[in-house]
Amino acid sequence: MSSLSPTARVILGILKFGPRSGYDIRKVIEISTRFFWGASYGQIYPELRRLERAGLVEAEAHAGSRRRRVYGLTRDGERVLHEWLTDRESFTFEYRDEWVLRLFFGDLLSTDDVLTNIRAARQWFAGAAEFFRAEIEPRARAGREEGEFFPWLSYEYGLEFLEWAAAWYERAERRVRREARRRGSPPAGSRPADRPRDRR
Amino acid sequence: MSSLSPTARVILGILKFGPRSGYDIRKVIEISTRFFWGASYGQIYPELRRLERAGLVEAEAHAGSRRRRVYGLTRDGERVLHEWLTDRESFTFEYRDEWVLRLFFGDLLSTDDVLTNIRAARQWFAGAAEFFRAEIEPRARAGREEGEFFPWLSYEYGLEFLEWAAAWYERAERRVRREARRRGSPPAGSRPADRPRDRR
DNA sequence: GGGCCCATGTAAGTCGTTACATGATTTT
DNA sequence: AAAATCATGTAACGACTTACATGGGCCC
Numbered sequence: 001m002s003s004l005s006p007t008a009r010v011i012l013g014i015l016k017f018g019p020r021s022g023y024d025i026r027k028v029i030e031i032s033t034r035f036f037w038g039a040s041y042g043q044i045y046p047e048l049r050r051l052e053r054a055g056l057v058e059a060e061a062h063a064g065s066r067r068r069r070v071y072g073l074t075r076d077g078e079r080v081l082h083e084w085l086t087d088r089e090s091f092t093f094e095y096r097d098e099w100v101l102r103l104f105f106g107d108l109l110s111t112d113d114v115l116t117n118i119r120a121a122r123q124w125f126a127g128a129a130e131f132f133r134a135e136i137e138p139r140a141r142a143g144r145e146e147g148e149f150f151p152w153l154s155y156e157y158g159l160e161f162l163e164w165a166a167a168w169y170e171r172a173e174r175r176v177r178r179e180a181r182r183r184g185s186p187p188a189g190s191r192p193a194d195r196p197r198d199r200r
Numbered sequence: 201m202s203s204l205s206p207t208a209r210v211i212l213g214i215l216k217f218g219p220r221s222g223y224d225i226r227k228v229i230e231i232s233t234r235f236f237w238g239a240s241y242g243q244i245y246p247e248l249r250r251l252e253r254a255g256l257v258e259a260e261a262h263a264g265s266r267r268r269r270v271y272g273l274t275r276d277g278e279r280v281l282h283e284w285l286t287d288r289e290s291f292t293f294e295y296r297d298e299w300v301l302r303l304f305f306g307d308l309l310s311t312d313d314v315l316t317n318i319r320a321a322r323q324w325f326a327g328a329a330e331f332f333r334a335e336i337e338p339r340a341r342a343g344r345e346e347g348e349f350f351p352w353l354s355y356e357y358g359l360e361f362l363e364w365a366a367a368w369y370e371r372a373e374r375r376v377r378r379e380a381r382r383r384g385s386p387p388a389g390s391r392p393a394d395r396p397r398d399r400r
Numbered sequence: 401g402g403g404c405c406c407a408t409g410t411a412a413g414t415c416g417t418t419a420c421a422t423g424a425t426t427t428t
Numbered sequence: 429a430a431a432a433t434c435a436t437g438t439a440a441c442g443a444c445t446t447a448c449a450t451g452g453g454c455c456c
Contacts, residue, residue: 006296006443013305023407036300040445045409067407067452085302086313091324096206096294100236100357102285105213106350113286114350124291149379150306150314157300157368164364168357179349206415223435240417245437267424267435 004084006092007039007047012056012073012081019060019072022048031139032151035158056080099124103172111180115173122169129162204284206292207239207247212256212273212281219260219272222248231339232351235358256280299324303372311380315373322369329362 004012014020014028022044029039039047048071051057056077059069073081084090099121106114132155140155204212214220214228222244229239239247248271251257256277259269273281284290299321306314332355340355 009298010301013301013308016305016308021407022409033301033304036295036297036304038296038444041409042411042445042447043443069408081308085305085309086316088320090298091320092296092298093324094294094296095236096238096292097236098209098290098292100354101210101213101233103357104233104236104351104354105216105285106353107348108213108216108281109285116286120288120291124293148307149376151304153306153372153375154300154304157303157372160368161364164361168360172353172357175353221435222437238416241437242417242419242439243415269436 003090004080005047005050006037007043008051008056009084010037010039011044011047011051012077012084015057015071015073016078016081019070021068021070023068024070031136032155035136036154051077099169106176111176114176118169118173118176122166122173125162125166125169129159129166132159132162203290204280205247205250206237207243208251208256209284210237210239211244211247211251212277212284215257215271215273216278216281219270221268221270224270231336232355235336236354251277299369306376311376314376318369318373318376322366322373325362325366325369329359329366332359332362 010029010033011025014025020028022041025048026039026041026044029037033039048057048069052059052071055074057071058074060072099117102117103114103121106117109117136155136158140152144152210229210233211225214225220228222241225244225248226239226241229237233239248257248269252259252271255274257271258274260272299317302317303314303321306317309317336355336358340352344352
């Protein structure tokens, strides 16, 4: 029913682990969910106030002089979070990838330009995987040792996806080279790739 | 320089294959790029007018009585398209996946609920792969036989990704079961999963 | 004192989805 | 004649990014 906004879903989940300020939430997102579920401050602060008005979170009193609003889940917040986590209806899946879009238009480019793009894509994914190993893995591993199994598992999903993509582009490079040879050597004739047809 | 909007990138690429109306463009997107680069009509028509004002596309005269504006690339449009296709700066990559977000919060759920989610995810990816084989593959294959190699290649990227994800969730199911046994059987003690700690 | 991080927010602009509106033409 | 599809668009809303603004506290 209540249909949480995208940002609300990750906020409620994080708050279930314990009270947090908007700033804390942002920090947690930046080293964990942002790779598959981002949220920027521009969203976090207004969303926290909306959730407060809706009675799903509440600001707790806090000691200390520094300005700081620490939120915790209410009973309603816990209920709504659990409903969402076990909901079988909603399954946002969005994928937007400029490397694939450029690859899709590969027939409009020279083989060399396509190969340059493919190598750039492979390097980008390999670099992202490297970043994961260096920056995300230690934190996920630490959490795991304290009993949090699933952040670790989703870290592995991310890493293995990046490695899969890098390997895919490596294979693609070989395939494109082979295809270029196939088109380049045969007795000429029928080379539709130079000037794409006008087909409607 | 000109920094094309996301929707402009796919529009210019499609128009390079020949003049199209907004409606034609939408149809092409719906069976090809929408899986990695969507664009809805709400965007296509206004964007075409923006591109026309910018001098990158122009409406051609058309025969026939039906109202219809068919656009083609101008010289400038071709130049800007080629610049984007070989640009090494821009590389939008966005991934938002509610299955992974739910998995990330798996420590907040019972093992049964987590396993149900994992099975749902696997089935969703397997179903999507099935849809790809049935609906997208024939068209991509037909294009390939007419000399368009790269739409076919990006179709394969999509299909193989979906199959990879389905297989990943199959493995994840086994891993979660094993982890649950590991936690369930030992002499009790230290079971942090029931009530997540308050760690700040 | 200066620099950095903590901390909360606002504003502007872009982007995207969805639903609605309209009407012509083709197919059944 | 009715239904489906062709075809173009608008309006409203929701979501997201980025840059800006502000100020406190901590450490060197």
